[in-house]
Amino acid sequence: MLLVPCPHCGPRNTADLTLVGESESRPDPSATTPQEWRSYLYLEHNPAGWTRETWYCRLGCGRFFVTERHRGQNRFRHPPLGPADESAGPR
Amino acid sequence: MDEQLEFAGPLAGAGEANGEGWSLRDESRTPKLLVYEDFEPDGAVERQLGVGFGASAAGGSGLLVCGIRPGEWLLLLGERSGANPPAVGAVTVDLTHGVAMFRLSGPRARDVLASVCSIDTSEEMFPDGAVCGASVARVACTLVRDDVAGERSYLILSQRSSGRYLFDAVRDAGAR
């Protein structure tokens, strides 16, 4: 089981966390277009390489954070980028 | 906590189970206060409480301060102590009734835990005073190493409603 580098707890089993998804910035809801908004809702980059991801440390510190993972080789870039950045909206 | 009224714990029967080299006790009555960091964090709360995330420290009269999450502390006010907690933090919430708390003690306590929890409880990785969030028998718990008189001892805290299931699961694990 992959160890996820939680910036607060330290390395933890994947099963202790939840992958929230690709970090995607949330369009301004009062000014957005259907095109833009639905890209934000549905479209993925889904590369086989490095991706910025938001993780939730469900069983540990309860914190959301952003890190980079290589989705092809399934390993993390250390160290993690720290707490979740504000651009990453819930999906 | 009102002493006139009878406090109903999470368990039905005996609040205690014992096995070879371990014992499990219900300490859910223990008053528990959740304290949050100030809204503009300046580390004052941590300085005052003496510990940060991942650690615990015994205060006076049976008070145990546990850093359960970054910027969040759970204050356990020992059963006897009428200790009034330090008035710190932005927000304080009484979780006495919402959280079940069991104490797993004894030389074999570590082995019992090893069959229901994936946390490395070696001396180096989980020393006395250590605090972490972990799954115990698939229940989200806070685990505190709180040795008593030099004897290996763990506090296992979970949401109250899972308490009875959790107690039974840990007891069964010990019964193997």
Next chain:
Amino acid sequence: MSPLGSGPGSGPGQAPGSGSGTCLRRNDDRVVPMSPSRLPARPGEVIDRERPLTFTWNGGAVTGFAGDTIASALAASGCTVFSRSMKYHRPRGILTADFWDPNTLVQVGDEPNVRGGHRLLEAGMAVSAQNAWPSLRWDAKALTALGGRALSAGFYYKTFMRPRWLWPAYEKVLARFAPGGVIDPASAPRRHDKRYAHPDVVVAGGGPAGLAAAVAAAREGAGVLLVEHEHSLGGHLRWGTKSERSMAAALAGAAEAAGVEILTDATVAGRWEDNWLAVVERDGAGGPERLIKARAKVLVVAAGLIERPYVFAGNDRPGVMLSGGARRLLNLWSVRPGSRAVVWSANAAGDAAAADLEAAGVVVEHVDARTGRTVTAAEGRRGALERVVLSDGTRLEVDLLVTAAGWTAPTSLLNMAGVRPRYDPAAARFFPAEPGTAEAGTVLSTGGISGDGSLDELVGHGEATGRLAAARAATLAHRLRVATAWAAPVDGPEPPEVPDERTPLGRDPHPELYRSSTDGIVDLSEDVGSRDLRHAAAEGFDSVELVKRWTTATMGSAQGKLETVNTVAVLAEATGSTISEVGTTTWRPPFAPVTLGALAGRMFEPLRISSLHDLHVAAGMTPIQAGQWIRPEHYGDPAAEVCNVRANVGIIDVSPLGKLDIRGPDATDLLSLLYVNKWRRLAIGAVRYGVMCAEDGVILDDGVTGRLGEEHYLMSTTSSGSGAMEVWIQNWLQTEHPDWRVRVTPVTDAYTSINVAGPRSRVLLGRLVDDVDLGPEAFKYMQVRRGTVAGVAGCVMWRIGFTGELSYELHVPAGYGPHVWQALLAAGADLGVAPFGLEAQRIMRLEKGHFIVGQDTDALTKAPTAGLEWLIKLDKEDFCGRPELQWALEGEPGDAPDAVPRLVAVQPTDPSYVPPEVCQIVAATPDGKERIIGRITSSRFSPTLERSICLAQVEAVHAGPDTELTIVDITGRRHTATVMLHHAHFDPEGERLRA
């Protein structure tokens, strides 16, 4: 006559077409005497002749000794045929006499596919052959009639296509040929323990190199777990010379002394990211296996080598054995595998086998494969070996043929770490290539897998590997402690990265021996021959993966341990390429089969109960599982419970209702963000209903939130949604608004929640509350108060009305929940108070037309569909799902508003007819057909209105009041129903709850 084939129990070898079953049945009542093939006591044997064990083989009693495996005991008793092959049902004898022996899988009691070559003998075992033949004789004939000679691999793809209706019959016949033992679904489940471990170093393999590595690592201070596949340590030394055996003993002793944790009869079944290992402790006694989930810092793979069969005509005939098999039988269990033997040897192991056999009094013809002589055929009759033919035409009358053709490195665990095997023609085997992944530095190999050498060289390499492993583990341990919040602080700097300076093991030259000039069986478990492989290649299945799928080679019980390399070699030969070019198939976990029981362990299925659970049980509740919660569905008569609430007063345990304590100056902003409606002007002491939507406008959850203070709210969510909502809210706070000054604390379990409902609820509550004015003016509908109930301070009271009655929701500190519940029942006895369950509540909410998220709505239901336009406030600049809701309300190009579903209340024309939930609503189409236009989402018989009532989702065009709908019954019958004006069937103006 040779001892082979003569002894009782050897019957299976007899007349073709008849077989084991028949003959064995003849033996049923015969106790089989010890056969001459068991030799007098010999040094190094692992059996205890003082402890004879009697068991049964196909019903006949047989006796072996403690320390015997099932196979060795049977061999000692003279048995030569242990199974029938999968496809052709050819007799099969011992090949390797160990775990990987494909021919000695047997049924033991209710346990199928037991490795007879590995499982230790126990008294009273009921052992039987798995592919016993005559029971399938008729089918056999049927199959032969189909053309036994055309039974090449994949033949079934080429026939049975027509007539289509006949295929199922063919299929049944084919299925009867399924190999393997018998599982009894009724056999009692056993308890399998599991545990986690965090060793510094795990060594897979307890041979000389593995032992040396474990000892060296432990001496460097590492915590070491040594896992050995066999029943005792020492690897190939165990059946070796006196000095080799004492070397094994010495190493084992050292491991013991160094404090190595030793597991025998155990396997590292798999390796995953960051050295997450599955270690399976097989219970030698056939008892419950145990799974250990080990997070190792470093894994040392010392799995040794597996001997490779040679492919030639008759190579699967009983009496043909690998050198290791012959030596194990002879040296571990003192079983003489034959009396006249050809030993065809290409290496030292084979030479040693020849010597051992000669020493045991076997007449041996030693044929040196290194001179180019090969075996072309093993011939005989009645499942026995009688003659071996060599490439130079020599014919030798023997009853045993021992081959030593070379080795296969079981590199599975290394492959799982990204290390690819690479073929070396000079050494005629695969070796692990350079580390393939970044973390491969934490996966090391030693021993036969890595190379050859003298015993001293192997041990030396093992020790170097152990020291390297310990050093790297120390570095990782240091980093782990530094990174882990709760770990003990580290003293001193990080131990330096240790480079790999081990002197590599050499590689002994070995002739490439895979297939002779004749064709034979390549995969003995699957009955796949070299001809099948060559034909498959000719048919275009020219890659190893394709040929594997077409012929099923390497897919059997041995999972390629014995046959993969031969498969590759034959394919290479057939396609005129090299073994390196063809490459090998992927070794997939597990390394050795694992029981489902061990993998499952004890399943943990958390349950949640409220503080009132025991009271509900005492009151005779009928429980229902709602997610993890156990709740009272009713206490006997839900309809009566409804009537009692409507007429008197009832109390229901709603503790699972999600509750969140929200505090801070920005609390109101948070509510405005989460809910689609407004919260700015909610007065202290007031509660409001709200709906939350996801970013796609779909309804997520609903509930009421009360304002307890200037900066203090208590929010309620649905019971099923509470967990998800906690995370949802944290996500918004942490990722979108980390600057907001608000703290959200889940307090669901802190309160026991009791809804007191019914016209007499105010009276009842009045008797238990004195610090709150419950008067209709003082405590209005949709208000919240804090006070003392039955002497319990700190209770929160909401005046709301899910049931449509005057009702109060009490949130009581959970420890005092039972006290308050009992006080209510006691105080209200004269008022007719009684508990009611979920079902009664569901009926009443339906009478009121309240929807349930997830039942009346689904994953595509946007707020307007549920009739919530009035709630959505687009003049807020931001809230979850705002854009989608705006477009849903204002419409966008391409919309077909008529097709958007609407949630409506529906009443069947026939008041006694209750349409099943989710039955479909249809409308006629122009072409005279019917189209689904919606469905019933909730339906009940209302005891209050004495008629059936429903909620339904129908396309907007059909959602107008008084529209007549057609409901299709499960039986296909049609029923009419009418769309109502209001969602509420009962008291639409809500006079009762405002009373």
Next chain:
Amino acid sequence: MVQVPRSNPRRRPRRGRYPARYSAAALLRRGKAPWPPIWRSTELRDTYDIVVVGGGVHGLATAYYLASNWGITNVAVLDKGYLGGGGSGRNTAIVRSNYLTPDGVAFYDRSVRLYERLAVDLNLNVMFSRRGHLTLAHSDGALRTMRWRAEVNKHQGVDSEVIGPAEIKRLVPALDVSEAPRHPILGALHHPPGGIIRHDAVVWGYARAAAALGVEMHQNTEVLDIDVAGGSGPDGKGPGGQVTGVRTSRGEVSAPVVVNCTAGWASLIAAMAGLRLPISTHPLQAAVTEPVKMFLPAVVVSGSLHVYVSQTDRGELVFGAAVDPLATYDTGGSLAFAEELAGHVLQLMPGLGRMRLLRQWSGLCDMTPDYSPIIGATDVAGFFCDVGWGTYGFKAAPVAGEQLAACIASGETPDLIEPFALNRFAEGRLVGEKGAAAVGH
């Protein structure tokens, strides 16, 4: 829409055109003599009318129906590995049509009907075993969803019904239908037409039949890039563009039509054409046990326990589960999967504790937000998609191939696949199968 030349009118007779016709008689005649190649291998040419990317069951079916139904044979199927090496050879080979939405039901029902004829159509026995399919319900919510599906299925003329524990026990005696388990079996959706099939055989059958019609299969030919002209993207790719060809590990190929049938890799191929898809790639794991004598007569599925199980004619139990929650292209699999799986299987059939897991593996699934595929044309002219198949692609291959072939050849989108167009996401019209997945777990 590009006009694709047709070599001759649709439905030319195929019989007799095969390199070697399969039959029992032929088997006997040939005895142990080798058979001629199942498909001929040719050199990769530098131009085709249509390039299908992905030599799995979807790509091969598409190519086969282009050739057989529309006479379009100048087609190359390219695969970076070997034919059927992806999801086609890694799935659990279950075939069923008991879906939730009318659209879904009609679509998959067509697929099942094609499967029933496939062995004859392709003259290769795909061993379709129509043994019945049970979807167990462990909660009222789940039971409601089963009833919902049954209702819709019936209305669409598909044979499905909700049955109770007693009937379940009668059909599959090994199941524990008592109240004892934590997740008791309350009922099931019984779907008699459902069954299992030999997945590799379907791949080989389509490949062999397509090859016989002139379609070329090129293995070990990886598509590295797609040439698009006139697109709105900076590189001339993307919406508004027109496909002109592909660059492969074995050279450039020009083609006016490129079809993306690459399942788990769909996002990567689409990106080459300048398109972003609503897809994330998750592994789906499966496992097989050692063989035992037949005891499991039907396909058994439990949604809430995330397990499906069937017993092959070889006696092995084949298990599948839900997709891994962790999005990744790594197919290493996990131990957690095997643990969960075993635990759940034993909850359903407690007597199987002594069966042994023999092998586990993973395939890559292209998951869409509404659990429905993406089929048809895209905003890049000549670039077609047959992706988003998640965990249900194998059972849909025949109909997807048939309909996509029609879509490409005729330039019009057939009704059956209209609901599954890519633009449904931009227009916020997701498919209702998500309702099934979300209602009453």
